[in-house]
Amino acid sequence: MRIGILTGGGDCPGLNAVIRGIVRRGVRGGGHEFLGFRNGWAGAMVGNATDLDVETTSGILPRGGTILGTSRTNPYKEEGGAEQVKRTLEQHGVDALIPIGGEDTLGVARRLHSEQGIPVVGVPKTIDNDLGGTDFTFGFQTAVQIVTDAIDRLHTTAESHNRVMVLEVMGRHAGWIATYGGMAGGADAILVPERPFDVDEVCERVKRRHRNGHLFSIVVVSEGAKPIGGGETASEQTDEFGHVRLGGIAVALEREVEQRTGFESRMTILGHVQRGGTPIAYDRVLATRFGVAAMDAVADGAFGQMVGLHASDIVRVDLDDALAEPKLLDPGLYETAEVFFG
Numbered sequence: 001m002r003i004g005i006l007t008g009g010g011d012c013p014g015l016n017a018v019i020r021g022i023v024r025r026g027v028r029g030g031g032h033e034f035l036g037f038r039n040g041w042a043g044a045m046v047g048n049a050t051d052l053d054v055e056t057t058s059g060i061l062p063r064g065g066t067i068l069g070t071s072r073t074n075p076y077k078e079e080g081g082a083e084q085v086k087r088t089l090e091q092h093g094v095d096a097l098i099p100i101g102g103e104d105t106l107g108v109a110r111r112l113h114s115e116q117g118i119p120v121v122g123v124p125k126t127i128d129n130d131l132g133g134t135d136f137t138f139g140f141q142t143a144v145q146i147v148t149d150a151i152d153r154l155h156t157t158a159e160s161h162n163r164v165m166v167l168e169v170m171g172r173h174a175g176w177i178a179t180y181g182g183m184a185g186g187a188d189a190i191l192v193p194e195r196p197f198d199v200d201e202v203c204e205r206v207k208r209r210h211r212n213g214h215l216f217s218i219v220v221v222s223e224g225a226k227p228i229g230g231g232e233t234a235s236e237q238t239d240e241f242g243h244v245r246l247g248g249i250a251v252a253l254e255r256e257v258e259q260r261t262g263f264e265s266r267m268t269i270l271g272h273v274q275r276g277g278t279p280i281a282y283d284r285v286l287a288t289r290f291g292v293a294a295m296d297a298v299a300d301g302a303f304g305q306m307v308g309l310h311a312s313d314i315v316r317v318d319l320d321d322a323l324a325e326p327k328l329l330d331p332g333l334y335e336t337a338e339v340f341f342g
């Protein structure tokens, strides 16, 4: 078979490991050929593509980002875009497509499969870990490790200056990165989109810590967290999938905490550092397993499906089921994190 691969949406550590896994399995296991479309659906629409083989995908396992490039291009936003993808695949003799992406990229894949009859097998990717049908997406644990390292560093400067440190992390509308990173770093408060927060309550926790002799505090806030009754901090801009650009809540929070507690406060917005660089071992292994399993699913003709992780097993899930609902934070996990709040 001739199999197309593309990476769509925000980049994520482990994308290259998936590409390597698919190609290695497909070439060694079945003599298949591979074509990598550049820049997500943009490349699939116009036929911007490059051949992939064992040589061109060698040495990329630890590399962050994606050798194919990515974009948030949505073929369904372009006049005749879906038909154009179908035509391109036919022109290039592509028998099946493996899109690696989050809910947007895989949402397009699902429609192309059901409406255009394109044979697809998806691979779930996002640092946000907010995709259904899989316990974890690859890239998430790397982002969590980066947040944990940042909190460790903030701790030493916070305690030296007796300051409140407010750390803003990514995650869009799910608090997975904030909660895992905050728990691993020993945060004194974690604010997540799933639970609108009361600024006075956050300040009360900080004051309580001070009364108990801890003269510094670490507050982790997810970019999509909202104060009770208030809106999220977002720009007016939306991408082709209608998502607003989040970020900046730490600016207001730093000011409010300082004003209401009287303690000196500083904020850090970690931003795209969370997506950059080499994947940690966990994500390299998960991404490799996903890549090999996606190739096996193509060979079995399991189209319209996505590979996922259930407990410690790699499984196949219908794209319809996986994309039905975003996977929001597990309330039980947050309750465990709360045990350690100030």
Ligand code: F6P
Residues within 6 Å of the ligand: 010, 126, 127, 128, 170, 171, 172, 223, 246, 275
């Ligand atoms: O979905 C991954 C993510 O990193 C989100 O956590 C964040 O809100 C968004 O992408 C940022 O997107 P961009 O790279 O377009 O700024």
